[in-house]
Every structure is written in C-alpha cells, then in structure tokens.
Amino acid sequence: MTNNMMTIGTLAKIADMHVETIRYYQRRGLVAVPAKPYGGIRRYDETALARLHFIRSAQWLGFSLDEISELLELEDGTHCDEARALAEQKLKDVRQKIASLKQMEFTLDNLVKRCRCSEDPQQCPIIHSLHGKLGLPARRVEHGVQEESQ
Amino acid sequence: MTNNMMTIGTLAKIADMHVETIRYYQRRGLVAVPAKPYGGIRRYDETALARLHFIRSAQWLGFSLDEISELLELEDGTHCDEARALAEQKLKDVRQKIASLKQMEFTLDNLVKRCRCSEDPQQCPIIHSLHGKLGLPARRVEHGVQEESQ
DNA sequence: GTTGAGTCTGTAGTCAGGTACGGAAGTAAG
DNA sequence: CTTACTTCCGTACCTGACTACAGACTCAAC
Numbered sequence: 351m352t353n354n355m356m357t358i359g360t361l362a363k364i365a366d367m368h369v370e371t372i373r374y375y376q377r378r379g380l381v382a383v384p385a386k387p388y389g390g391i392r393r394y395d396e397t398a399l400a401r402l403h404f405i406r407s408a409q410w411l412g413f414s415l416d417e418i419s420e421l422l423e424l425e426d427g428t429h430c431d432e433a434r435a436l437a438e439q440k441l442k443d444v445r446q447k448i449a450s451l452k453q454m455e456f457t458l459d460n461l462v463k464r465c466r467c468s469e470d471p472q473q474c475p476i477i478h479s480l481h482g483k484l485g486l487p488a489r490r491v492e493h494g495v496q497e498e499s500q
Numbered sequence: 501m502t503n504n505m506m507t508i509g510t511l512a513k514i515a516d517m518h519v520e521t522i523r524y525y526q527r528r529g530l531v532a533v534p535a536k537p538y539g540g541i542r543r544y545d546e547t548a549l550a551r552l553h554f555i556r557s558a559q560w561l562g563f564s565l566d567e568i569s570e571l572l573e574l575e576d577g578t579h580c581d582e583a584r585a586l587a588e589q590k591l592k593d594v595r596q597k598i599a600s601l602k603q604m605e606f607t608l609d610n611l612v613k614r615c616r617c618s619e620d621p622q623q624c625p626i627i628h629s630l631h632g633k634l635g636l637p638a639r640r641v642e643h644g645v646q647e648e649s650q
Numbered sequence: 651g652t653t654g655a656g657t658c659t660g661t662a663g664t665c666a667g668g669t670a671c672g673g674a675a676g677t678a679a680g
Numbered sequence: 681c682t683t684a685c686t687t688c689c690g691t692a693c694c695t696g697a698c699t700a701c702a703g704a705c706t707c708a709a710c
Contacts, residue, residue, distance in 0.1 A: 430624035441608040474580035
C-alpha cells in the first residue's frame with residue numbers, strides 16, 4: 351500500500367490529510383507537483399509522503415507554513431546553523447507563550463476559587479474583576495498589529 | 501480628558517484602540533451605539549470605556565469575542581454560576597495549551613542542544629528529526645477541523 | 651459501454667479579529 | 681469663510697491554514 355506511485359487520494363489517506371490540503375501545499379510550493387503523463391493522473395512516491403510528515407512534524411512544533419518553507423530549503427542538512435537559529439527562535443516563542451498562559455492560568459484559577467466561595471450571588475467576582483485591570487500587559491500584539499499609533 | 505461625552509476618536513485614544521476596532525465591536529454588538537443627535541456626532545461616556553476595558557481584560561484571559569458576548573450578558577452579576585462555568589472551561593483550555601506547549605518546548609530544546617553538539621554539518625539533527633515522527637499526537641485539531649474523514 | 655469514483659484545475663468561501671478606504675457630512679481653528 | 685481634521689457608514693480587504701465546489705476528464709469495475 352505504501353508502495354511508490356500512488357494517487358493523491360491514496361497519499362492523502364496514508365498521510366491522514368485531506369486531498370485539498372495536499373493541493374494547497376502544492377500551491378504554496380511546499381510539496382512538489384509530479385509530472386503528469388499525457389492525459390493521465392499524477393503519481394506520488396515515498397518522498398512526497400516524507401514531505402508531508404516533515405510538514406506535520408514541523409507544524410506540531412509550532413512552525414508556520416512560511417517557516418516550514420524556510421526549513422525545507424535547508425533540507426539537505428548542510429545549513430545546520432540556520433536550522434538551529436530557526437529552532438532557537440521558535441523555542442523562545444514557545445517559552446514566551448507558556449509564560450503568558452501561566453499568567454492567565456493563575457488569574458483564572460484565582461477567579462474561579464473566589465467565585466466558588468462567594469456567598470453573595472449579586473456580586474460575582476469574575477464579572478467584577480473583568481472591570482478592573484487584572485494587571486494585563488501593554489497591548490495585545492497579534493495579527494501583525496503595529497505598535498505605533500499616531 | 502476622561503470626561504463623559506467624548507467622541508469616538510477620543511474614546512479610542514484613551515482605550516488605546518483603533519477607532520475601527522471600536523466600530524467593529526459595535527457591529528458585533530459588544531459595544532452600544534449611542535443615539536446620534538440630529539445631524540451631529542455620537543458621544544461616548546465612561547460606561548463605553550468600561551466596556552472596552554472589560555473586553556480587553558477578557559481577551560487577555562483568552563476569551564474569544566463570542567465568549568465575551570456571553571460574559572457580557574451575565575454582566576449584572578446575578579449569574580455567578582454561569583460565569584464560573586465559562587471561566588472553568590477557559591481554565592481547562594489554558595492548562596491544555598500549557599501542556600502541549602511544554603511538549604514542544606521539550607522537543608525543541610532537545611533538538612537545539614543536540615544540534616549545538618553535532619560536529620557533522622552534513623547531518624543536522626533538527627532537519628533529520630523532522631523526518632521522523634517526534635511522537636506527535638493523532639491529528640491537529642484546530643480551525644474547527646473535524647476529526648471524521650470519509 | 652456505462653456507471654461511479656477519483657483526479658485535475660481554477661476559483662471562491664470559511665473563521666477570527668480586525669484594518670483600510672471612499673465619499674459625504676459635521677466640527678474646530680484661524 | 682476656508683481649511684483641515686473627524687465622524688459616519690458601508691463595504692472590501694487582510695492573514696493563515698485550510699475547505700468546498702463546479703465542470704471536465706480519466707480510470708477501474710462490472
């Protein structure tokens with residue numbers, strides 16, 4: 351079944367992905383489009399499957415598809431230092447995220463505990479707290495929002 | 501400056517948000533649209549500002565705008581148990597995320613360390629590992645992707 | 651030889667959380 | 681009174697990672 355020369359549908363099944371996802375990766379240049387025999391159907395081999403595994407592993411580590419493109423350019427293994435730089439940056443990002451999620455956890459946990467103990471249903475500590483500052487950081491910087499505001 | 505009866509621009513400045521963002525919240529029903537004096541300009545007061553603070557605090561705790569809508573319906577403080585349920589669910593989510601980020605951290609940290617020590621630049625352990633399984637879980641479930649695959 | 655499933659191609663839609671823009675009308679300063 | 685900035689309103693666009701669908705074609709089974 352995992353023989354070389356399978357159709358995209360078989361490839362998708364083995365890789366546990368939708369066909370459309372593979373095509374999408376092809377459009378983004380992450381996966382090669384094999385030559386099509388005249389009036390026929392494209393066939394995929396093990397290297398295509400390996401590519402999909404690579405992509406999924408990297409995604410699981412938090413790399414975006416753009417970053418995975420970069421990684422794939424280093425795939426021959428001769429650019430170890432660049433690959434390491436990418437991984438280090440990602441490690442930094444991951445630690446950052448963990449830190450802020452822990453802050454959230456702490457705050458939420460406090461709220462829930464205080465709420466559980468509150469006897470006065472008229473003043474819910476959760477709702478109440480949301481009106482305060484909660485010690486939240488400067489500004490959310492996500493979705494590429496720039497910091498400058500004229 | 502933080503007087504009542506400010507324009508949307510002033511409100512935006514104080515809340516450190518873009519005007520467009522406030523309008524967007526209005527379209528989503530998160531922020532009230534004050535009545536417009538005939539042929540005039542709408543004015544906002546402290547309660548609008550409080551609303552924006554509420555939204556931002558809740559966002560910081562990881563609530564989506566939809567969830568914030570729900571929270572806002574409980575704003576009178578008489579639905580403490582519902583608010584607590586939402587907060588508890590969110591706490592669970594946050595802990596889940598922390599757990600999987602820690603997995604990522606562990607894996608990335610290992611990769612980076614092994615890479616640092618590798619003397620053979622022909623075989624970068626990072627690139628190499630991405631071809632293996634990395635012990636990644638079943639399937640990414642994000643963006644509302646369903647688990648079923650025909 | 652027909653049926654039904656799979657493939658190919660291109661384009662469009664989804665979700666979240668905004669951001670941008672165009673044109674008309676109002677407003678503040680000089 | 682003019683100039684320059686805001687506001688208002690609607691609509692369109694953005695990112696990221698897909699997902700869906702239409703219409704033509706190909707392929708394998710019966």
